[in-house]
Structure formats: C-alpha cells, structure tokens
Amino acid sequence: MGSGWQEWPLVLFTVLGQSVVGGLIVTGLGWIAFDNNPAAQRRVVRSMFFLWVIMGLAFVASVLHLGSPWRALNSLNRLGQSALSNEIASGSLFFAIGGFWWLLSFLHKLPEAVAKFVLLLSMVAGLFFVWAMTRVYQIDTVPTWHTGYTTLSFFLTVALTGPVLGAVLLRQANVSFSGSRFATLSIIALLVVFVASFAQALSLAGIHSSVQQATNLLPHYAQWQTARMVLLVSGLGCWACPLVRRKNPSLPALLSGWVLVILGELIGRGLFYGLHMTVGMAVAS
Numbered sequence: 001m002g003s004g005w006q007e008w009p010l011v012l013f014t015v016l017g018q019s020v021v022g023g024l025i026v027t028g029l030g031w032i033a034f035d036n037n038p039a040a041q042r043r044v045v046r047s048m049f050f051l052w053v054i055m056g057l058a059f060v061a062s063v064l065h066l067g068s069p070w071r072a073l074n075s076l077n078r079l080g081q082s083a084l085s086n087e088i089a090s091g092s093l094f095f096a097i098g099g100f101w102w103l104l105s106f107l108h109k110l111p112e113a114v115a116k117f118v119l120l121l122s123m124v125a126g127l128f129f130v131w132a133m134t135r136v137y138q139i140d141t142v143p144t145w146h147t148g149y150t151t152l153s154f155f156l157t158v159a160l161t162g163p164v165l166g167a168v169l170l171r172q173a174n175v176s177f178s179g180s181r182f183a184t185l186s187i188i189a190l191l192v193v194f195v196a197s198f199a200q201a202l203s204l205a206g207i208h209s210s211v212q213q214a215t216n217l218l219p220h221y222a223q224w225q226t227a228r229m230v231l232l233v234s235g236l237g238c239w240a241c242p243l244v245r246r247k248n249p250s251l252p253a254l255l256s257g258w259v260l261v262i263l264g265e266l267i268g269r270g271l272f273y274g275l276h277m278t279v280g281m282a283v284a285s
Contacts (some may be wrong), residue, residue: 007273009061014133015157015265016058017091020051021126022162023169024098026182027051028119030170035112043173045105050169052099059095062088083135090125090132098122130154143207144214144275149200153272156196157265159189160232164239164258171251183240190232193268197225209279218274228267235260 027048034040079085101118104110110118134151163182170177201221207214218224238257242249249257 007270009064011266011269011273012061013058014154015161015262015269016054016061017133018130018154018157019161019165019262019265020055020058021094021123021130022158022160023051023054023165024048024126024162025123026163026166026179027169028123030166030175030177031119032116034175035116040173040175044170044175045102047169047173048102049106051165052095052102054165055095055098059091062091083132083138087129087132087136090129094122094125094129097125127158130158141278142276143279144204144217144277145272147200147203149196149203150272152192152196153268156189156193157269160186160193160236161258161261161265164235164254164261167239167249168251168254168258171249171254179239180243183236183243186236187240190236193232194229197229197268201225204275207277209277212277212279214275214277217277218271221271224267224271228264228271231260231264231267235262235264 027044031041031044031048034044079089097118101110101115101122104118105115131151134154137145137150140146163179163186166182167177167179170179204214215221235257238253238260239249242253
C-alpha cells in the first residue's frame with residue numbers, strides 16, 4: 001500500500017499496546033468509581049479480561065517482528081542502555097502488573113486498598129511503556145522520526161483509541177457510564193491529530209539528504225491521511241453522537257467505533273513506518 005505496512009507486526013504491536021494502556025486507565029477509573037458497588041466492580045473486572053487478550057495479541061505481533069521469543073529475551077541484555085530493551089522490559093512490566101491485578105481481583109484475593117494501589121501502579125506502568133516506545137524511534141540518523149511528532153502521535157493514539165475501548169468494556173459490563181468526559185478527551189485528541197498531521201506534512205519538505213527527499217517517501221501520503229481522518233471521525237462519531245442526543249451508546253455502536261478508530265490509527269502508524277529514512281548525511285532545513 002506504500003505506507004509502511006511491511007512493518008505490520010510493529011504497527012499492530014504499538015497501536016494495540018497503546019490502546020490497551022488507554023483502555024486500562026478508563027476501565028480502571030470506572031472500577032474505582034464503583035467502590036461502593038461490589039457487583040458492578042466484579043462485572044468490570046470480568047470485562048477487563050479482553051484488555052489482556054488484546055495485549056497478548058500485541059506481544060505476539062512483536063515476537064513475529066523479532067523472529068522468535070529467544071530474540072526478545074536476548075534483547076533484554078542491554079536493559080537501561082538500549083531503547084529496545086527498555087521498551088520490551090517496560091511492556092512486560094506493564095503486562096505483569098496489570099495481569100497480576102486482574103487475576104487477583106477476579107479471584108477476590110486483594111484487599112480493596114491494595115487493589116487500588118496496584119491498579120494505579122499498572123496505569124503508571126502503562127504510560128511509562130508508551131514513553132519507552134517513543135524512545136525506540138528517537139534516532140538522530142532518521143530525521144523523519146527524530147521529532148516531537150513521534151512522541152506526540154504515540155500518546156495521541158492512547159487518547160484516541162483507549163477511551164473508546166474502555167467505553168466498550170464498561171458498556172459490556174452493564175454499568176452506568178456515559179463517558180462524556182472521556183469522549184471529549186478523544187475529540188480533543190482528534191483535533192490535535194488534525195493540526196499535528198498538517199504541521200508534520202509541511203515539515204517533511206525541509207527534510208532531505210543528498211539523494212532523497214522526505215516528501216517522496218510516500219507519494220500517496222495525503223490520500224492515506226484523508227482516509228485515516230475519515231475513519232477517526234466516523235469512529236468517534238459512533239460514540240459521541242448518542243451522547244450529544246443524551247442517549248447511552250449501544251455496545252455494537254461503541255465496538256464499531258473502536259474498530260474504525262483502530263483502523264484509522266493503523267493507517268497512521270503505517271504512514272509513520274513508511275517515513276523511515278536513514279540518511280547518513282541528513283539535512284533538516
């Protein structure tokens with residue numbers, strides 16, 4: 001497709017992983033909000049099982065990129081020195097803490113105060129995981145990645161896809177949750193995506209080497225960005241439109257919205273990988 005889809009394992013790993021981080025934050029806050037309703041909390045915990053299924057799929061994709069699980073283990077040899085090692089370690093830590101919390105909460109083995117602490121710790125670990133992802137791509141010899149747009153786009157994916165996923169799971173748990181504040185957050189993130197995408201497209205004109213121009217890397221960049229924006233707007237509309245009409249969004253509508261937003265961000269991340277440009281003699285004017 002000419003947009004970096006050859007790196008599909010990394011596309012899936014980063015987008016799904018970031019969506020799970022955002023989804024955990026939203027569902028986790030929902031779980032905390034129902035501290036006086038144990039039955040609702042139990043339903044929320046059961047629904048959160050799907051977060052770890054999605055996270056598991058994301059890690060499977062990352063292993064496919066590395067070629068084998070042994071390479072993933074070997075990549076931890078430079079923990080603290082290698083951005084890739086830090087990414088894998090932080091992702092594993094997030095998975096471990098969140099999974100530990102979910103399992104013991106499902107089995108009713110954690111006191112409430114301890115459960116809240118571990119849950120909040122898993123949220124912080126998730127955000128650190130996303131930050132560690134961004135560091136992998138801050139490579140000074142790849143000027144199209146070595147910008148603030150990379151860090152911004154990764155965290156915007158959290159804010160775009162995570163709240164919708166959280167709303168899906170809370171709706172599935174059949175708890176009272178309108179989510180208007182989180183929907184507003186995602187809409188604000190969408191507006192930032194519009195501005196950042198336009199600004200980044202303009203910045204590509206100033207990045208070149210002695211043999212290559214960044215704007216030539218993706219000839220159909222504008223068309224794919226347009227398709228991405230249509231998917232994002234449509235997806236968030238599945239959530240926001242019922243809220244504007246003061247109605248509770250249905251589960252099928254929310255699920256459709258999440259799928260559309262995920263597809264939009266998969267396109268965006270594919271474009272990101274398609275902009276890979278090793279230059280050696282880089283010039284950013």
